[in-house]
Amino acid sequence: MALTLTVDGDRWRQHLRAVAEATPGLVPVCKGNGYGFGLGRLARRAGWLRDQGFDVDTIAVGTYEELPEVAQRYSGDLLVLTPWRPFGAALELPAELSGRVVHTVSREQDLVDLLGRQPGARFVLEHLTSMLRHGMTGRQLRTAADHLAGARAGRLEGIALHLPLAQGSHLGEVHRLLNDVVAAGLAPTTIWVSHLTPEELATLRASYADFRIRPRIGTDLWLGDRGALRVTATVLDVHEVDRGDVFGYRGRTAPKAGHLLVVSGGTAHGIGLESPTGDSSLKARAATLARGGLDAVGFVRSPFTIDGKQRLFAEPPHMQASMLFLPHGPRVPQVGEEVEVRVRYTATGFDRVLVS
């Protein structure tokens, strides 16, 4: 009766080991919905990698609010990706975590504030990339470094770069950013970096062998081997309908004879909700529009697959279940049968995660 993520445990763990093996200094990212697995499970899994002998001594969370979920389940250091600000959850950090948490600092004033509140704070300085989200410019980094040289407080754990998703090579930008790090008098140091290809990382490690490079990896680690993951819903009910039969919340009519299927998985799980895929082509935008305009244009494709074919929504998904329309012809699944579902893991909440 649930939306279930079934994980081929051996295959998944083998993939995790392979990534850790190929990525020295790996920082597993455990944030948001835990990539579908849940934060707690990822934290434990990161600890397991560490127990296997990989140098996974730090994991990254997205926000201060996520810290309690992982802190009990992983004993290493905890990097918070959202920059520290002098308000909100950052100020409510439990005292027992203060030695393990590595803050991200992206403004000089925040550096002053943080060190004023917690003189021994561990932190990384975030350097502004072409993303223009958070971070200090090269000149601000130099000023911050001057401040640090005078302050003799805190523990600088390195420089954080948050690169945009790959569009061509990042290396030109990374070289420019690292030049700023040298210019600030902070080299050699640890560079915490995301979204570099293995080839780019190898090039960087060669040119900057005097730096420590720590790749933050989420998707490619946890979801890198999709073949190990299977998402299924359960068929909860089946009704035969004739053309013109009225059904559903909105009293729609069946366009032709067939079956209505009620399956588990609805808006509460993230089913039928769009999250942007990054594909900005006209076709992709049209598809998004079409899904939004379900009622106006008739039935649209659902993420549920029966016998290898994606089936149509009979009406917009409900909170915990969805109605599908199956025309006459194909095999009609039985109540209790499992059907496959295609989801975006970072936007889906599963009822059950079964790791074999």
Add this chain to the structure above:
Amino acid sequence: MTASDLTVRTLTPAEHLDFVRRQASVSFLQTPAWAKAKPEWRAESLGWVRGGEVVGAALVLYRQLPKVKRYLAYLPEGPVIDWDTDDLAGWLAPMAAHLKQQGAFGVRMGPPVITRRWSAAQVKEGIADPEVHRLDQVAPLERSEAGARVVAQLQELGWRPQAVDGGFAAGQPQHNFWIPLAGRTEDDVLKGMNQQWRRNIKKATKVGVEVSAGTDADLKAFHDLYVHTAERDGFTPRPLAYFQAMYDALAAEEPDRIRVWFARHEGDLVASTIAIRVGTHAWYSYGASSTEKRDVRGSNAVQWAMIRDALAAGADVYDLRGITDTLDSDDPHVGLIQFKVGTGGEAVEYAGEWDLPLNGLLYKAFDTYMRRR
């Protein structure tokens, strides 16, 4: 210290030379004499003045754009200003304004600032490692904070790095090989060389190679051997008149600024070089060698004599000039690097050459023209 009170004006050659003499060292390409070595280009001595005192200087060579009376203002290995400043804009903005007034559509300069250094051992390991193809793939011995700060500021100020892609670019080499001399004796320097270099120097002495310095009257002998070398090694030689002009101009500025060296074996000229020195910086500038009698090691002997001469003159650096950044053992340039690396010392990387467009349209036209050449 603020740079906003700086003004830029033309200097007389005498004022320029006076400034150069007050520096520990500047590139020989930034001496007023170098203008006379490049008579085909209009030249200007430029000065940064604060409170009546000259605090910076540059030799500007104006390269004319074909058919238009507009110029690329070129400052090879210059200007000579306070590169440690955090306010480069204060120095460079008045320079750009002045050069624009002089008809420049763009500026090209080569900040004499070091960004990275590698030891001879590191370069040697890089050549031996089949995974390593370029100097950049080897972590350096040292990264210069000051050099990085210059690069960062130039990026901020809209200057564009002139990419050097393999081999020697049209401009000045970004990577050079140096033997540090400061605080070292002849013995120290000799010990820093690899065994082959030491053996070759010893052998040259044993078989009776004699090294001597000549005068401008001997330039013809250098040039004959240089043309011979060019034919053998397949590069285009410069005419004798070029060396004559360069020698006369530099020698007139300081008596020992330029020297021509000869290594002879039983009366046969086996190697000849030109050395230049400005203050504490000595350069090996041009070299030539015979095809016959290579086994008497004239090239090693003449280099050793130049190094000793530089030491005696109180130089801090013996500069073997450019190397390519290739560490590929299959690359034809690697032999030259190996020759230089054998002297010990270190590979140094400069900030490279940078352009500032002053007239977007003309600069673009020039850039396109240079790319297609």
